[in-house]
Amino acid sequence: MGETIIRIGIIGCADIARKVSRAIALAPNATLHAVGSRSLDKARKFAAANGFPPHVKVYGSYEALLDDPVVDAVYVPLPTSLHVHWAVLAAQKKKHLLLEKPVALNTAEFDHIIDECESNGVQFMDCTMWMHHPRTAKMAEFLSDEQRFGLPRYIHACFAFSADPDFLKNDIRVKPDLDALGALGDIGWYCVRAILFAANYELPKTVIALRQPVLNEAGVILACGATLYWEDGKVANFHCSFLSNLTIDLTAVGTKGTLHVHDFTLPFQEREASFSAGSESSFDDLVTKWDPQPSRHTVNTDLPQEVHMVREFSRLVGAIKFNNGKPEKKWPTISRKSQLVLDAVRTSIDSNFEPILIQE
Amino acid sequence: MGETIIRIGIIGCADIARKVSRAIALAPNATLHAVGSRSLDKARKFAAANGFPPHVKVYGSYEALLDDPVVDAVYVPLPTSLHVHWAVLAAQKKKHLLLEKPVALNTAEFDHIIDECESNGVQFMDCTMWMHHPRTAKMAEFLSDEQRFGLPRYIHACFAFSADPDFLKNDIRVKPDLDALGALGDIGWYCVRAILFAANYELPKTVIALRQPVLNEAGVILACGATLYWEDGKVANFHCSFLSNLTIDLTAVGTKGTLHVHDFTLPFQEREASFSAGSESSFDDLVTKWDPQPSRHTVNTDLPQEVHMVREFSRLVGAIKFNNGKPEKKWPTISRKSQLVLDAVRTSIDSNFEPILIQE
Missing domain, CATH: 3.30.360.10 (Dihydrodipicolinate Reductase; domain 2)
Structure with missing residues (x-):
């Protein structure tokens, strides 16, 4: 099967990203590839504060991270009002999507997100760890x-x-x-x-x-x-x-x-x-x-449960990336119902x- | 202080009366004096089934029990629709009242009961054991x-x-x-x-x-x-x-x-x-x-909690009977709120x- 490690980028340096970055580090099938913030300085400080290894890239904009071709998937802990914009863009850039909850301000916005995920063949999962x-x-x-x-x-x-x-x-x-x-x-x-x-x-x-x-x-x-x-x-x-x-x-x-x-x-x-x-x-x-x-x-x-989450997400992404699998619909379906x-x-x-x- | 044991009569042989009769037997300040049913035969069977000692009187009607001058207080486990009739009559006969829940079909009926308890100076308590x-x-x-x-x-x-x-x-x-x-x-x-x-x-x-x-x-x-x-x-x-x-x-x-x-x-x-x-x-x-x-x-x-209940009820009754106390209003007040x-x-x-x- 070769390489099955999923390279994840984080856009946004919210508090909760500290915990999820630790989970990415602990998950056996994922690695943190990059972190992006609205400023390079903020991204660097976040990387330093969380002890990211030197190979983790830092980007001074979310776009730059989304344009990194090595990134397989992004974790998005941005404020809810920004979800639709960045989640849609991420999907369009073929990045699999681990999105913080609530997934959107309303179902119409969320439908926009999952439509883009579907048409771009990327996995969607919300970040409901439990x-x-x-x-x-x-x-x-x-x-x-x-x-x-x-x-x-x-x-x-x-x-x-x-x-x-x-x-x-x-x-x-x-x-x-x-x-x-x-x-x-x-x-x-x-x-x-x-x-x-x-x-x-x-x-x-x-x-x-x-x-x-x-x-x-x-x-x-x-x-x-x-x-x-x-x-x-x-x-x-x-x-x-x-x-x-x-x-x-x-x-x-x-x-x-x-x-x-x-x-x-x-x-x-x-x-x-x-x-x-x-x-x-x-x-x-x-x-x-x-x-x-x-x-x-x-x-x-x-x-911890968030490691189980990252592992399952990465497993689904890996099945798509390495084994021609289809995105698992269970996750967007229950996000939408919520x-x-x-x-x-x-x-x-x-x-x-x-x-x-x-x-x- | 002399005699401070409260003599309790039970009117009605409901299942729950088995547990309360045991509680009366276990309470240090109460004794079961009599049990009344709509038929003498039923009262006798209930007494035998629950192993009541021979001094416990059996009555073939609720009235007969309420007319027994030795009875200080009655426990009433009758169906709710019968509460107002028998509770009012008990209060009029100066019997302190331990009444099963719900205390009445509605607050108007219950007000009738507590009015009679008040004007006759008897203690009211509902049977909410916990x-x-x-x-x-x-x-x-x-x-x-x-x-x-x-x-x-x-x-x-x-x-x-x-x-x-x-x-x-x-x-x-x-x-x-x-x-x-x-x-x-x-x-x-x-x-x-x-x-x-x-x-x-x-x-x-x-x-x-x-x-x-x-x-x-x-x-x-x-x-x-x-x-x-x-x-x-x-x-x-x-x-x-x-x-x-x-x-x-x-x-x-x-x-x-x-x-x-x-x-x-x-x-x-x-x-x-x-x-x-x-x-x-x-x-x-x-x-x-x-x-x-x-x-x-x-x-x-x-x-058990029902013994604590009978003991507290009997303590309040004893305070009225032997020490010129007044009925404790806390209990009818919270019954009425419920x-x-x-x-x-x-x-x-x-x-x-x-x-x-x-x-x-």
Whole structure:
């Protein structure tokens, strides 16, 4: 097979790029080839601060990196409002695309991105790291087990963290021209993805935003929530907030089983992660205790979840580059579904909390 | 002080009365004096099946038990539709009242009950056992700690269990003439109480039922949910269902802390119970793990929670009977708040999911 290492470029020196650059270094089938920023100085400082080896190129513009023919794929951690421009350009330059979430400001923009990815034959994957943790596969096993879990009936997700005053004033995620979806795009994204995950990626029929969302002066969402309804009677609730203590919950209640996880986007510890699974839970005869009780499942991993992500992305890119493979459609498909639900929540907020039909 | 043992009578031989009669036997300040059923034969069988000692009287009618002058207090596990009649009569006969939940079919009925309790100087307490578990006091300590928890911002509760076909056909909780509130009254009650508990018993301003409640042919609720809104921006969601795997969750997210408990109405085990508490939770610098992580708090108890309940009820009754005390108003007050929220959920379901203002 020869060379199967995928050469990745990073455009944008966001904080999260520190973690992903480490993941690229740790992934056995990827290597960091270049980093590009709006200024050469910024790119150099980022490379130095993160201890990049000397062979990593630094570029003073995103275009220059995209024009480097050695770059197979780019990781794009730019503010959401810039995604459509740079993701489209990257695809046009035949660069495979690992794009930060939320993937776009709305589905129309995202469709532009995936159209370009499709017509240029490049792999698209969003940067939802927890999807790639081996625990997630174990949870999916449980959720798809008709005997242990049955059919999902109720799903709940919550992602909150307590942003400090500087974040609430200056972070790109509270700026209407950079990340207009605010908390909904940043952490509501994970709630929506988790709900879709637990619903086997079946889109809800209707979405209704909760009332009393918290917006900043510029109209960016700092806290909100929504209820999702499926035609088969399934219901999901989520809440996301920049204004409460760090909380990352997913609960899925099925006809026969229940799943609980309290750190679904980022495990409490890097090398092991667990979840609780109850099946046909019940009380004893006199209703004094549970019998059986839920059990705890722990999954160990040598690699952090973001390394699993980069490895899977690079594997898919390698299959295209070296084995004439086709891009895997699963990833853009679930990105689009996530974005469709985000759009509906935003529309419901802007429409006096009316029910919004999801149209695929 | 002399005799301080409270003599309790039970009217109605419901399943749950088995557990409460055991609790009365175990409570150091209470004794089971009598049991009454609609037939003497049924009362005798219940006494025999539960191994009541020979001094426990059996009555073939509820009236006869209420007319026994030795009975200080009655425990009433009758179907909800019968509460107002028998609770009022008990209060008029000066019997202190331990009443099963939901306390009434609606707040108007409940007001009739507490009016009679007040004018007759008897103690009222509903039978929400978990309120009396020592773990609940520990959780209340955490939730009221401004440093560790801050102010509540989001609360989530879920109570589901998987009812078998016989229950769904024959149980009093699915009969419109007996327990018209169905799952909302039976287990939604606990969700609402838990939410109020986490909100320091502050009533929400508005309640909106979730769409797609499941009703049986007679219109009794088998599954439903609601969102509660407070004027200060707090939001709560709950879901209750007879149609999913046993799940009993309370999550409270505050500005500084988060509480999780997965068995809040009935601990997994009888002698120990735990909850998880996170405070100022955060990630490490590179966002690879939580630092600090939430901690687990375990509370041991020699007595099951229902014994704590009977002991507290009997203590309050004893204070009235032997020490010229006044009835403790906390208990009827929080019962009434719970009922007000249940009423609003039902009204919202019956009003096409319109927001319902809570009027105290």
